[in-house]
Amino acid sequence: xxxxxxxxxxxxxxxxxxxxxxxxxxxxxxxxxxxxxxxxxxxxxxxxxxxxxxxxxxxxxxxxxxxxxxxxxxxxxxxxxxxxxxxxxxxxxxxxxxxxxxxxxxxxxxxxxxxxxxxxxxxxxxxxxxxxxxxxxxxxxxxxxxxxxxxxxxxxxxxxxxxxxxxxxxxxxxxxxxxxxxxxxxxxxxxxxxxxxxxxxxxxxxxxxxxxxxxxxxxxxxxxxxxxxxxxxxxxxxxxxxxxxxxxxxxxxxxxxxxxxxxxxxxxxxxxxxxxxxxxxxxxxxxxxxxxxxxxxxxxxxxxxxxxxxxxxxxxxxxxxxxxxxxxxxxxxxxxxxxxxxxxxxxxxxxxxxxxxxxxxxxxxxxxxxxxxxxxxxxxxxxxxxxxxxxxxxxxxxxxxxxxxxxxxxxxxxxxxxxxxxxxxxxxxxxxxxxxxxxxxxxxxxxxxxxxxxxxxxxxxxxxxxxxxxxxxxxxxxxxxxxxxxxxxxxxxxxxxxxxxxxxxxxxxxxxxxxxxxxxxxxxxxxxxxxxxxxxxxxxxxxxxxxxxxxxxxxxxxxxxxxxxxxxxxxxxxxxxxxxxxxxxxxxxxxxxxxxxxxxxxxxxxxxxxxxxxxxxxxxxxxxxxxxxxxxxxxxxxxxxxxxxxxxxxxxxxxxx
Numbered sequence: 001x002x003x004x005x006x007x008x009x010x011x012x013x014x015x016x017x018x019x020x021x022x023x024x025x026x027x028x029x030x031x032x033x034x035x036x037x038x039x040x041x042x043x044x045x046x047x048x049x050x051x052x053x054x055x056x057x058x059x060x061x062x063x064x065x066x067x068x069x070x071x072x073x074x075x076x077x078x079x080x081x082x083x084x085x086x087x088x089x090x091x092x093x094x095x096x097x098x099x100x101x102x103x104x105x106x107x108x109x110x111x112x113x114x115x116x117x118x119x120x121x122x123x124x125x126x127x128x129x130x131x132x133x134x135x136x137x138x139x140x141x142x143x144x145x146x147x148x149x150x151x152x153x154x155x156x157x158x159x160x161x162x163x164x165x166x167x168x169x170x171x172x173x174x175x176x177x178x179x180x181x182x183x184x185x186x187x188x189x190x191x192x193x194x195x196x197x198x199x200x201x202x203x204x205x206x207x208x209x210x211x212x213x214x215x216x217x218x219x220x221x222x223x224x225x226x227x228x229x230x231x232x233x234x235x236x237x238x239x240x241x242x243x244x245x246x247x248x249x250x251x252x253x254x255x256x257x258x259x260x261x262x263x264x265x266x267x268x269x270x271x272x273x274x275x276x277x278x279x280x281x282x283x284x285x286x287x288x289x290x291x292x293x294x295x296x297x298x299x300x301x302x303x304x305x306x307x308x309x310x311x312x313x314x315x316x317x318x319x320x321x322x323x324x325x326x327x328x329x330x331x332x333x334x335x336x337x338x339x340x341x342x343x344x345x346x347x348x349x350x351x352x353x354x355x356x357x358x359x360x361x362x363x364x365x366x367x368x369x370x371x372x373x374x375x376x377x378x379x380x381x382x383x384x385x386x387x388x389x390x391x392x393x394x395x396x397x398x399x400x401x402x403x404x405x406x407x408x409x410x411x412x413x414x415x416x417x418x419x420x421x422x423x424x425x426x427x428x429x430x431x432x433x434x435x436x437x438x439x440x441x442x443x444x445x446x447x448x449x450x451x452x453x454x455x456x457x458x459x460x461x462x463x464x465x466x467x468x469x470x471x472x473x474x475x476x477x478x479x480x481x482x483x484x485x486x487x488x489x490x491x492x493x494x495x496x497x498x499x500x501x502x503x504x505x506x507x508x509x510x511x512x513x514x515x516x517x518x519x520x521x522x523x524x525x526x527x528x529x530x531x532x533x534x535x536x537x538x539x540x541x542x543x544x545x546x547x548x549x550x551x552x553x554x555x556x557x558x559x560x561x562x563x564x565x566x567x568x569x570x571x572x573x574x575x576x577x578x579x580x581x582x583x584x585x586x587x588x589x590x591x592x593x594x595x596x597x598x599x600x601x602x603x604x605x606x607x608x609x610x611x612x613x614x615x616x617x618x619x620x621x622x623x624x625x626x627x628x629x630x631x632x633x634x635x636x637x638x639x640x641x642x643x644x645x646x647x648x649x650x651x652x653x654x655x656x657x
Contacts, residue, residue: 048117049127049138051159051167052077075170080115080130083170087112102128131171132187138166154185180209212236255284277318292318306337330371345371359390383427398427408435418476438477449473459484465491467499487526498522508533514573514595516624536624538576538594538601542567542655548631550649552642559611559639564631567617567655569594576601581615581631583607589617601627612637614648625657 039060040046046055046062052070056063064079071083078087080103089112090096096105096113102121108114115130122134129135136150138158148158148166156172174183174192181194196205202219205211214236215221225234233239245263251270253259257280259270272284279296281288289295294314302323304310310323325337332349334341342348347367355365355376363376378390385402387394395401400423408416411430418438421430436447443450449457451473459466462479467488472480486493490500498504500522508515511528516536521529543566551561560582568579570588573595577588589603599621607613612635619629634648 047164048079049129049164049166049168050077050080050082051161051169052083053079071170080117081171082131082168084131087114089113100128100130100133102134103130129168131168138168140165142166152187153191154187180206253284255281257282257284277316289318294318294320304337306334306339308333308335308337330369342367342371347371347373357390359387359392361386361388361390383425385423395427399429400424400427402427406430408432411435436477438475443477447477448479450477465489465493485526487524492526496526497528499526503528510597512597514593536595538569538571538599538621538627540569540625540657542569542627542657544631544653544655546651546653548633548651548653550633552639552644554610554640554642560613560633560635560642571595576603578603578617581605581617583613583615589615594621599627601629610637611635611639611642616648619655627655629653629655 040057040062041060043055043057046057046064048055048062048064050064052067053064054067056065066077066079068077071077074085075083076086078084081087088096090107091110093106096107096115098105098115100115102118103115104118105113105115117128117130122128125137126134127137132152132154135152135155138148138150142148142160142165145158145160145166148160150166154172155168157169159167159169161167172185172192174185174194176183176192176194178194180197182197184193184195185191186193196211197209198204198211198213199206199216200213200219202213202222204213204222206216207213208216212223213221214233221232221234221236223236225236245268247261247263247268249261251259251261253270253272255272257272259272261268262271273282275281275283275285275289275291277289277292277296279288283290296314296316296318298314299311302310302312304323304325306325308325310325312321312323315321326335328335328342328344330342330345330349332341336343340348341351347353349367349369349371351367352364353367353373355363355373357363357376357378359378361378363378365376366374368374379388381387381389381391381395381397383395383398383402385394385404389396395404402423402425404423405420408414408419408421411421411432414432414435416432416435416437417440419432419435421432421435423429424431437444438447438450441451441453443453443455449455454471454473457471457479459469459471459481462471462481464479464481464484465486466481466484467486467490469481469485470483472483474480487496487499490502492499492502492504498506503520503522506520506528508518508520508530511520511530513530513533514535514537515530515533518530518533520533521531523529544564547564549563552559562582564580564582566580570577570579571593573593575590576592576594577590578601579588581587581589583589583605584607587605587607589605591601591603594601601620602616602618604614604616607615614634614636616632616634617629618632619627621627629652630650631653632648632650635643637643
């Protein structure tokens, strides 16, 4: 059974002073969320006194659900307004603010306005009806609709519900059918009002509806408005621009600048503008750019920040630019103020700088008065292993030359068997830390081995990533790994094509050699094993499509005539011979083998007759038995029509074996 409930709960639990909707004449409006509603414990508490809504308590909050078939045809149920036309459309909350002070106004889902009643804003004994505002609470019990009349003239219809009492049905219909009136119902006016249309809101009825306004789209045009110059009848008296002196119009002054008109005693004169920086007399006082720092485009001498004599110019704002420095000269000073003296020359006069000597050391040189360098003077010798003073002797004057070496066995009385002594870093004597007794057959520190004594080590145990081979001892008692190999460690190292099962990305088809299938393997020496690879051979007879066909004459006699029905390929892996071209029955077009990575070919032949004929076939295989190519015939001799353009002649053909 459908129940028609009316909800007018005294207050919304979610409403605070910060989210109330105020009347249109009040302060800013802050709307409540669309899912808020009065707090409730039962459906009965949610009666909004509107006949066409189904009022329920859901989750502790009231909800007024419009009844789909409770209104007359053409009307729909709008909560708070009863049966009426569609709710007011909207996109923002501000569009929904009305003059009813007891409602919370917002735009639901940017589609239509919602006006939630807030009965706490009405007086005692009143309820909030969003369609009208605060009204006296109608009777909660009644027998007929007549019992519901409470003196509200804008309520068009009441209904009597046995359970809930008086229920609001609809507003009073004030539509007078006249498009030129704005129809409304006002309790203050005692009923319906029909005000004339005023589209521009200037207080005068629209001209289209017989009003006094002569421009319905401009609020500044209406009877009694002030008339101004400009071709518009502002006061609607039928006359535009009575005799007047017009001010603030553009004009040209006596000195040629752009001024504005000024009316004085009905006399219009051209008032010059204020002076601006433009190299001209704008204010007609006979002076150019007066009032500014300088005359636009002027220049003068000045002292630079580094003390040289510069110049400055008057810029676009009629202010002096910074003092521009002059070009640099050779004088030992900084003329162009870049903090560098005599830049642009080889050097600054009188300065001393570093230089490279003839023996590669760093010496010094002096800049002459012409700003060019004098001869480079070498430095004194230091301990560094090189010839500093250019006397062809490194580290002369020290015990030894830095970095120099000598056999440890040559150091008398030291008892070393092998090794090399190095000159100390300060050139004070020999450093014997690398000297050893290598060669005595015993592994002494820091030896890795000694002659044949390897300490039980092999290539795979010395931690250098070798996979096998023969380890030996070098003459310096260090490992000799020249006989070791990394083949077998599963990693493709330098010099290896593969290692074990690691082929990289290689395959039979990718390594060249004409292979086009099969299984590539890795040999014991880490080189490719192609014994399981298969070889593609392009040899065979191919039928071209279309068939290259051509004939020409030599002074009326046949000179060249061919119609090629097949090409015969003979490929030995090094060269490719192709028969079929008209170079003679035993003459083949020839070129490099087609067994390359791209399977491409380029073969030619020449027939040395009167026409000096050259034939060429260039292309590539698109599959094992198909190729595409360009066949061309070129005639270099004198053979009448044969060498006529185009020359050469070409055919795009496809060959199929």
